[in-house]
Amino acid sequence: MTDENPIAPPPWLNAPPVEPYPFVETYDLREGPDLHPALQPLLPYIGLWRGRGRGGFPTIEDFDYGQEIKITHDGRPFLYYESRAWVINEENLPVKPAGRESGWWRPVIVDGRATGELEVLITTPTGIMEMHIGKIDGTRVEMATDLVLRAPTAKEVTAGHRLYGIVEGALLYAQDMAAVDQPMSPHLSARLIRVGG
Numbered sequence: 001m002t003d004e005n006p007i008a009p010p011p012w013l014n015a016p017p018v019e020p021y022p023f024v025e026t027y028d029l030r031e032g033p034d035l036h037p038a039l040q041p042l043l044p045y046i047g048l049w050r051g052r053g054r055g056g057f058p059t060i061e062d063f064d065y066g067q068e069i070k071i072t073h074d075g076r077p078f079l080y081y082e083s084r085a086w087v088i089n090e091e092n093l094p095v096k097p098a099g100r101e102s103g104w105w106r107p108v109i110v111d112g113r114a115t116g117e118l119e120v121l122i123t124t125p126t127g128i129m130e131m132h133i134g135k136i137d138g139t140r141v142e143m144a145t146d147l148v149l150r151a152p153t154a155k156e157v158t159a160g161h162r163l164y165g166i167v168e169g170a171l172l173y174a175q176d177m178a179a180v181d182q183p184m185s186p187h188l189s190a191r192l193i194r195v196g197g
Contacts, residue, residue, distance in 0.1 A: 025074040027197040033075030038107045038114040041136045042079060044166040045071050045105075047197030051170070052088070053190025055098075058182045064088050065098050067190055069171065071105070079105040081122070099188075100125055107136070118143060127154030132162065139166040156180050169194065 026032035103122035134143025
């Protein structure tokens with residue numbers, strides 16, 4: 001510190017680089033940290049899932065897609081959710097990338113116990129951010145948007161509803177959406193099988 005520069009440099013300015021992120025995030029419950037007790041009702045969802053689905057909306061033609069969903073934990077009371085999809089043709093060959101989204105599934109905890117309610121935050125690269133409020137009922141999770149935010153240049157999406165379930169070991173879901181002056185309408189549905197975890 002000098003009279004010319006009365007602010008001392010921050011302690012990290014010339015510190016050595018840090019090692020890679022040191023904590024394990026996993027979809028394989030045989031490794032990494034113990035599952036937080038509040039996530040116990042969501043245990044069947046943790047894993048790496050891959051499968052196919054069908055999409056559509058009143059303003060577009062129907063399409064088939066492949067999808068991969070990864071749901072992981074790091075020992076804290078939330079799940080990280082990531083989804084990548086791609087359009088496929090009649091021969092099941094990839095045509096082009098499709099929807100991507102990532103976010104967090106957060107069980108509501110009151111007095112240290114999970115209530116069975118769920119708060120879900122989802123963001124897409126197309127400029128849409130959704131906050132869903134949901135309920136866990138056995139291996140079924142149902143959620144609906146409480147709030148939708150969008151970037152000024154994003155497509156107008158006003159509401160959404162999602163239903164997830166574990167059926168005979170597979171992850172099934174259906175997603176409805178209200179957008180571009182259309183009422184709540186079916187948009188996506190898929191069946192994914194566990195390929196990891």
